[in-house]
Amino acid sequence: MRSDCPLNYGIEIFGDKWSLLIIRDLMFFGKRYYNEFLQSTEGIATNMLADRLAMLEKEKIIRKEKDSQHKQKIIYSLTEKGIDLLPIILSIGLWSEKYATIELNPNRDMILSDARKSVPRRVEKMKKKLLKEHSPTA
Amino acid sequence: MRSDCPLNYGIEIFGDKWSLLIIRDLMFFGKRYYNEFLQSTEGIATNMLADRLAMLEKEKIIRKEKDSQHKQKIIYSLTEKGIDLLPIILSIGLWSEKYATIELNPNRDMILSDARKSVPRRVEKMKKKLLKEHSPTA
DNA sequence: TGACACTGCTTGTATTTTGCAAGTGGATGC
DNA sequence: GCATCCACTTGCAAAATACAAGCAGTGTCA
Numbered sequence: 353m354r355s356d357c358p359l360n361y362g363i364e365i366f367g368d369k370w371s372l373l374i375i376r377d378l379m380f381f382g383k384r385y386y387n388e389f390l391q392s393t394e395g396i397a398t399n400m401l402a403d404r405l406a407m408l409e410k411e412k413i414i415r416k417e418k419d420s421q422h423k424q425k426i427i428y429s430l431t432e433k434g435i436d437l438l439p440i441i442l443s444i445g446l447w448s449e450k451y452a453t454i455e456l457n458p459n460r461d462m463i464l465s466d467a468r469k470s471v472p473r474r475v476e477k478m479k480k481k482l483l484k485e486h487s488p489t490a
Numbered sequence: 491m492r493s494d495c496p497l498n499y500g501i502e503i504f505g506d507k508w509s510l511l512i513i514r515d516l517m518f519f520g521k522r523y524y525n526e527f528l529q530s531t532e533g534i535a536t537n538m539l540a541d542r543l544a545m546l547e548k549e550k551i552i553r554k555e556k557d558s559q560h561k562q563k564i565i566y567s568l569t570e571k572g573i574d575l576l577p578i579i580l581s582i583g584l585w586s587e588k589y590a591t592i593e594l595n596p597n598r599d600m601i602l603s604d605a606r607k608s609v610p611r612r613v614e615k616m617k618k619k620l621l622k623e624h625s626p627t628a
Numbered sequence: 629t630g631a632c633a634c635t636g637c638t639t640g641t642a643t644t645t646t647g648c649a650a651g652t653g654g655a656t657g658c
Numbered sequence: 659g660c661a662t663c664c665a666c667t668t669g670c671a672a673a674a675t676a677c678a679a680g681c682a683g684t685g686t687c688a
Contacts, residue, residue, distance in 0.1 A: 354532040356595040358586035358602065359514050359579055367507055369675090376497050386636050394492040397676050402637055424635045424684040433589050439609075440585060441497055443577040448496035451571050457494040464496065471577075472609055507646090524665050535647050540666055562655040562664050 365411055366437070370396055370404050372444075375430070375437050378414065379482060380463055384427050413437070417489060430486040438482070439475050442467040503549055504575070508534055508542050510582075513568070513575050516552065517620060518601055522565050551575070555627060568624040576620070577613050580605040 354360055366372055373394055377383040383392075389401055396404075405428065408414045413434040419425035445464045449456065466474045491502055504510055511532055515521040521530075527539055534542075543566065546552045551572040557563035583602045587594065604612045 353592060355530075356593060357511075357514070357531075358583040358590065358594050358598050359510060360532060361586040361590050361592065361594065362582035363507060363510060367505060367510070369501060369505055372497060372501060372505070373495075376495070387634090392493075393495075394498060395676095397678095398637070399639085399677090400675070403675095422635085422685080426636065436585055436588065439581040440578065443581050444500035445496040447574055447578060448499040450574065452496065452499050454491060454499065455494060456496050456499065460496050525663090535649095536666070537648090537668085538646070541646095560656080560664090564665065 362440075366408075366413070368404075370394075370400055371408060372437070372441060374401070374404055374408065375413070375434060376441060378428065378430050378434070378486070379438065379441065382485075384429065385425060386428075389428075408434070415488065429488070430482065432483065435479055435482045435486060438479055439471070442471070442475065500578075504546075504551070506542075508532075508538055509546060510575070510579060512539070512542055512546065513551070513572060514579060516566065516568050516572070516624070517576065517579065520623075522567065523563060524566075527566075546572070553626065567626070568620065570621065573617055573620045573624060576617055577609070580609070580613065 353364060366375070373392065373396070374389055377389055377392055383389055386401065386405070389405075390396065390398060405414065405416075409416050411433075412431055414428050415431055417427045417429070419427050442464065445460065446467060449461070449464055466478065492498060504513070511530065511534070512527055515527055515530055521527055524539065524543070527543075528534065528536060543552065543554075547554050549571075550569055552566050553569055555565045555567070557565050580602065583598065584605060587599070587602055604616060
């Protein structure tokens, strides 16, 4: 680690171009499988994805389980530590919505609209829902 | 741009290992000069710093002015677009405070303590203060 | 039982980004 | 008028990323 600054700590863990996008896919789009992450429009390379998933698991931001139905499949889900990235993701979204100089996807607006007014209470509600969705061996 | 997702938009602009640290130095530590940014404990290289400052100015997150007293000096300050990164920075700090596995700098706690309880109102107050500090030709 | 396809990866290599050290040109100080 | 400060720039090595191909384990169907 380069310093003991809390901001730097977060940046060193998820401050790359891919980690938060993987979290987003888990959080808002119900993605759970390796192949699903690969198909996101940003186009992550397969070795990068493998690398980030391993890192996020090591940091206990996501967890990895075998799919009991299909033995070759692996299910990824968020831990509470991962779910608590929600306020960060929403605040980045709200900033972009305010300042983006390109046209943003209007569907994503619906996700942000929940956060737009009173952030903390809405975030609490969303967190509870996510905790249910991402409970182990769901 | 890789996609029209609001989260991705933010990541593509300030989602590297240095940009938010520069913003932090402007926001909380009153740094205004090139040399001051160089001296931060994370140790940014001078070419990286020059590159990021140029990018942040191009994105209108910071502004660049000549110091009227010392003509060789250049003053950097935040625009409102830059000041509005505050909720993002605070939410990263709060997450780190909750989950960091290393010992964090306790001085930074004081910055976060403002945000800890009721985020939006505190953020509004901090934003107003920053707008004054970073008004052009201050 | 064997051929084929799907799954989550790994491996190899080209390209890009970053990091480090040294240097540059225009003030400023004495 | 010479050294020093300031905001950079340049050159090169090292690391991270992107792209393409391959591979082992499982499932599917004949």
